[in-house]
Amino acid sequence: MRVKCLIIGSGPAGYTAAIYASRANLAPVLIEGPQLGGQLTTTTEVENFPGYPDGVEPFTMMDDMRRQAERFGTQFVSGIVTKVEFAPNPSPLTPHRVWVEDTDLYEADAVIIATGASAKYLGLESERTYRGRGVSACATCDGFFYRKKTVAVVGGGDTACEEANYLAGLCEKVYMIVRKPYLRASAVMQERVLNNPKIEVLFEHNTLQLTGEGKVQGADLIYRKGEPDEEQRHIAIDGFFLAIGHHPNTELFKDYIARDAEGYIITHDNSTQCYQPVTGNLSPVTPLPGIFAAGDCADPHYRQAVVAAGSGAKAAIEADKYIKSL
Numbered sequence: 001m002r003v004k005c006l007i008i009g010s011g012p013a014g015y016t017a018a019i020y021a022s023r024a025n026l027a028p029v030l031i032e033g034p035q036l037g038g039q040l041t042t043t044t045e046v047e048n049f050p051g052y053p054d055g056v057e058p059f060t061m062m063d064d065m066r067r068q069a070e071r072f073g074t075q076f077v078s079g080i081v082t083k084v085e086f087a088p089n090p091s092p093l094t095p096h097r098v099w100v101e102d103t104d105l106y107e108a109d110a111v112i113i114a115t116g117a118s119a120k121y122l123g124l125e126s127e128r129t130y131r132g133r134g135v136s137a138c139a140t141c142d143g144f145f146y147r148k149k150t151v152a153v154v155g156g157g158d159t160a161c162e163e164a165n166y167l168a169g170l171c172e173k174v175y176m177i178v179r180k181p182y183l184r185a186s187a188v189m190q191e192r193v194l195n196n197p198k199i200e201v202l203f204e205h206n207t208l209q210l211t212g213e214g215k216v217q218g219a220d221l222i223y224r225k226g227e228p229d230e231e232q233r234h235i236a237i238d239g240f241f242l243a244i245g246h247h248p249n250t251e252l253f254k255d256y257i258a259r260d261a262e263g264y265i266i267t268h269d270n271s272t273q274c275y276q277p278v279t280g281n282l283s284p285v286t287p288l289p290g291i292f293a294a295g296d297c298a299d300p301h302y303r304q305a306v307v308a309a310g311s312g313a314k315a316a317i318e319a320d321k322y323i324k325s326l
């Protein structure tokens with residue numbers, strides 16, 4: 001299928017790009033990917049997206065965005081992109097190529113990558129049981145629901161410290177569950193955590209399981225596993241926040257576009273334009289014409305739906321300009 005604009009991903013960035021691209025008469029096709037509605041749908045309620053004064057269920061919000069894109073003619077394809085071939089010097093005769101489920105080939109003048117990022121989880125069965133019922137990977141999104149309660153944050157990096165500090169502003173008490181005897185976070189972040197009377201850092205602790213009747217009410221921890229003084233401990237908590245990192249979903253594009261050491265797509269100068277990876281004698285900033293990135297796959301900092309939506313709009317505007325220049 002030959003299209004002007006192909007969008008990969010169905011989170012806030014992808015749907016917003018679709019709304020803008022379809023209103024610009026680009027007749028976009030959006031490949032929905034493995035998680036319809038994106039990462040947001042793993043949370044319970046969205047209260048910080050403008051336009052929903054009473055809060056909104058994530059599925060409702062994503063469906064609203066989808067219907068808005070559909071209204072202007074976006075075509076949706078349910079499936080997963082399995083292979084891409086981005087042309088280094090694309091033209092209407094040599095477009096970018098994207099395969100869905102290995103078999104369906106889409107050729108496009110412009111591709112907007114909005115594949116998001118996935119939070120890392122510990123892999124415990126109880127973590128899955130209580131997802132959305134006390135387990136969260138985003139303090140900014142869900143912290144408000146735990147006002148004056150007791151929560152735990154897992155991780156010892158900058159994200160964990162930032163989340164613990166944020167939660168300490170809302171909650172009665174915050175435990176940090178850190179597997180090493182030290183924090184990995186930057187000195188200033190460590191200082192903030194260690195000086196906050198509401199935060200108790202549990203060094204050398206790992207989580208065995210979460211407990212509770214229908215929702216998280218506690219966590220079984222193990223202290224200094226494998227050491228002579230190993231000990232099991234239980235903490236009573238209402239919320240369990242993972243802050244052990246994110247994976248940007250960009251592996252598929254690694255041969256074609258520049259990414260940072262963590263895998264986030266590199267864009268420059270407030271634009272969504274993608275660049276070729278630096279190899280041989282390419283300049284470090286050689287654009288890959290017609291390839292744009294929006295949302296969390298290119299954003300290690302904010303990870304917010306409203307920011308992702310904004311960058312989706314930017315990507316579509318840039319794709320439109322590019323297509324008109326062909």
Ligand code: NDP
Nearest residue numbers: 122154155156157158159160162179180184243244245246
């Ligand atoms: P990091 O990779 O820096 O830290 C992850 C933390 O999670 C580490 O403490 C790690 O432990 C722990 N962890 C990983 N896996 C497990 C596990 N299975 N069980 C228990 N603990 C685990 O990720 P961040 O998201 O914190 O940061 C990513 C990048 O973003 C960093 O470069 C960071 O500096 C940056 N950042 C900067 C901020 C700022 O400047 N304001 C804010 C947020 C992030 P261990 O140390 O033992 O490996």
